[in-house]
Amino acid sequence: MNKSFNRILVSAALPYANGPVHIGHLAGCYLPADVYVRYQRAKKADIKFVCGSDEHGVPITIRALREGVSPQDIVDRYHAVIKDSFARMGVSFDIYARTSSPVHHQTSADFFRTLYDKGLFEEKETEQYYDEQARVFLADRYITGTCPVCGNPCAYGDQCEKCGSTLSPEQLINPRSTLSDAVPVRKMTKHWYFPLQDYEPWLKQWILEDHAHWKNNVLGQCKSWLDSGLQSRAMTRDSQWGVKVPVEGAEGKVLYVWFDAPIGYISATKELTPEWANYWCREDTKLVHFIGKDNIVFHCIIFPSMLKAHGGFVLPENVPANEFLNIEGDKVSTSRNWAVWVHEYLEDFPGCEDVLRYVLCANAPETKDNDFTWKDFQDRNNSELVAIFGNFVNRTWVLMHKLCGGKVPKLHENILDDTDRAMLEAFAITRVKVETAIEQYRFREALYEVIDLARQGNRYMQEKEPWILAKTLAEKPENQKGIDNCLHICLQLTANLAILANPFLPFTAKKMCHMMKVVEKMLDWENAGKCRLLSVGYSLRGPQLLFRKIEDGEIEAQVSKLRANAKVAVQPAAEAPAPAHAPVKPEIVYDDFGKLDLRTGIIRSAEKVEKADKLLKLQVDLGFETRTIVSGIALHFTPEEIVGRQVVVVVNLAPRKMRGIESQGMILMAESADGKLHFIQPADMINPGSGVS
Numbered sequence: 001m002n003k004s005f006n007r008i009l010v011s012a013a014l015p016y017a018n019g020p021v022h023i024g025h026l027a028g029c030y031l032p033a034d035v036y037v038r039y040q041r042a043k044k045a046d047i048k049f050v051c052g053s054d055e056h057g058v059p060i061t062i063r064a065l066r067e068g069v070s071p072q073d074i075v076d077r078y079h080a081v082i083k084d085s086f087a088r089m090g091v092s093f094d095i096y097a098r099t100s101s102p103v104h105h106q107t108s109a110d111f112f113r114t115l116y117d118k119g120l121f122e123e124k125e126t127e128q129y130y131d132e133q134a135r136v137f138l139a140d141r142y143i144t145g146t147c148p149v150c151g152n153p154c155a156y157g158d159q160c161e162k163c164g165s166t167l168s169p170e171q172l173i174n175p176r177s178t179l180s181d182a183v184p185v186r187k188m189t190k191h192w193y194f195p196l197q198d199y200e201p202w203l204k205q206w207i208l209e210d211h212a213h214w215k216n217n218v219l220g221q222c223k224s225w226l227d228s229g230l231q232s233r234a235m236t237r238d239s240q241w242g243v244k245v246p247v248e249g250a251e252g253k254v255l256y257v258w259f260d261a262p263i264g265y266i267s268a269t270k271e272l273t274p275e276w277a278n279y280w281c282r283e284d285t286k287l288v289h290f291i292g293k294d295n296i297v298f299h300c301i302i303f304p305s306m307l308k309a310h311g312g313f314v315l316p317e318n319v320p321a322n323e324f325l326n327i328e329g330d331k332v333s334t335s336r337n338w339a340v341w342v343h344e345y346l347e348d349f350p351g352c353e354d355v356l357r358y359v360l361c362a363n364a365p366e367t368k369d370n371d372f373t374w375k376d377f378q379d380r381n382n383s384e385l386v387a388i389f390g391n392f393v394n395r396t397w398v399l400m401h402k403l404c405g406g407k408v409p410k411l412h413e414n415i416l417d418d419t420d421r422a423m424l425e426a427f428a429i430t431r432v433k434v435e436t437a438i439e440q441y442r443f444r445e446a447l448y449e450v451i452d453l454a455r456q457g458n459r460y461m462q463e464k465e466p467w468i469l470a471k472t473l474a475e476k477p478e479n480q481k482g483i484d485n486c487l488h489i490c491l492q493l494t495a496n497l498a499i500l501a502n503p504f505l506p507f508t509a510k511k512m513c514h515m516m517k518v519v520e521k522m523l524d525w526e527n528a529g530k531c532r533l534l535s536v537g538y539s540l541r542g543p544q545l546l547f548r549k550i551e552d553g554e555i556e557a558q559v560s561k562l563r564a565n566a567k568v569a570v571q572p573a574a575e576a577p578a579p580a581h582a583p584v585k586p587e588i589v590y591d592d593f594g595k596l597d598l599r600t601g602i603i604r605s606a607e608k609v610e611k612a613d614k615l616l617k618l619q620v621d622l623g624f625e626t627r628t629i630v631s632g633i634a635l636h637f638t639p640e641e642i643v644g645r646q647v648v649v650v651v652n653l654a655p656r657k658m659r660g661i662e663s664q665g666m667i668l669m670a671e672s673a674d675g676k677l678h679f680i681q682p683a684d685m686i687n688p689g690s691g692v693s
């Protein structure tokens, strides 16, 4: 961890060119990466920031089929939209490349060929579903039919969303391809598998021992993957769209999108600079991948194993993945259009790029999923950016023009008091706090410290009250010195704020440079913490509004727009299927499941728990004994209607006290999309205490 590096390469996950970017994407990796990069650039680090569109993969070909255009048309459209959104939000990539470029095709084909020539792939033939009309192999999701459990005619090949049953395509009654409506057939196909299990011992050492400083959420996911055992993964697919597999006998096959996408970081660096190898092949390069949590396995396990297998490349020093940002209490869903789109934000809030950057960073899902609400957006803007940061800078400018002739006043050292000195010392203290937090990828904390410095500035000015000193200036001309000192310090503080805020709020820092009439070179990080950034006697421009108040009406309009545009349900044949279901938890082994002791039971009595709206106290007959169980179902069932019902109980769960009652088990319930609870019960009446497995 204390290794010293001479250059840094930062990558941000390649967005998929199948739609525009939303604010969850920004919060997940692009903004934190940009803050980190801008900070390192201000420190004069040798750093490159690469990204680009991920333009391969099945969903793009399917969208193209449905729209009757070519896959290239689809990616051209969204590459342009995505690139523009990033640029306008100030995400400062050194290059925004694309995986359809010839350099990328060559680089990833060469990469594959090197592993192939080393004999590292396993070749396997398997049977897969095939649509003879559309002439494509079908992922389970692209097959629909009637659910054998509930009769829902629109069940998918992997799941019925009506009854929640997990399915496989052969279980569907009357299966059809969602693309052509043809009956899918099974067909043999050959693919090349990368044996991840061979890298398991090395990965365990490299991640869990050598990189134990990674974020907890990242280590946790890695550990759960490693603990459950890795398996070979197919690195090729049957498709016409993608990087052709550079091997004889591989016609109609392309590289798996997750094989070629991370190689996109290498090809983007190649397109950026002829010195790309310095960043990829020298041990003193610090490689940092910024991603969202859904990409952890690819960046921490699969790609490093590929790099290791290939040899000659640096491995990531850190992968600071964020969790997810929900919107107004609900998971982002592009198919339901439950999202705040960046290109729409930019139209609705022109000039407010930094407000979104601020809110998404202050509320970033760094350690757990977080919620974005328009109300919080308004509050943070109005009560932090406007009332603290903007207010401090504006007061300083107005008073400096009014009481000091529009010039930087002198600092009269002989009358400095403890309050002045403490304020001056806070500059350097804040610099260290911000630095430490950014270096450890704790951007929320770093940003908090920046705002806190402005907060201290407001408090300082309030205590010094230069406007009161000005009232008695005629009788006490020596008051001018006090006024000068206060405003001198506030001006130097403003210069510090511009430097410290620059990685987070680059548009604002630029405006502040304009007000101070300084070149942007002043924003170099080495200047942070200094007390003499603006020279005495230097005349400054008039105040400029840094942030504007956001009105209730604007927020209401956004909330209505979000709700009005959200689609209720997705018709499987009309839209790419991506239902709003919770992501599947990390894989477990049978032994994990085997630890659960599940038994059937019968509810013998039920009563409400006093002062607890949601709880019912139940007596459940388990055959061998009767137990008291407290269950949070009172909003869904009355005590009378559930007596006599069969239930399934987790009987070896540690007892837990709820409202003073010890609950000796848990009853299994299913929750439907409308939030209603349903009992899980055997289809027939059986003896209480029967085992469930």
Ligand SMILES: [Zn+2]
Residues within 6 Å of the ligand: 147, 148, 149, 150, 151, 152, 155, 160, 161, 162, 163, 164, 165
């Ligand atoms: Zn069903």
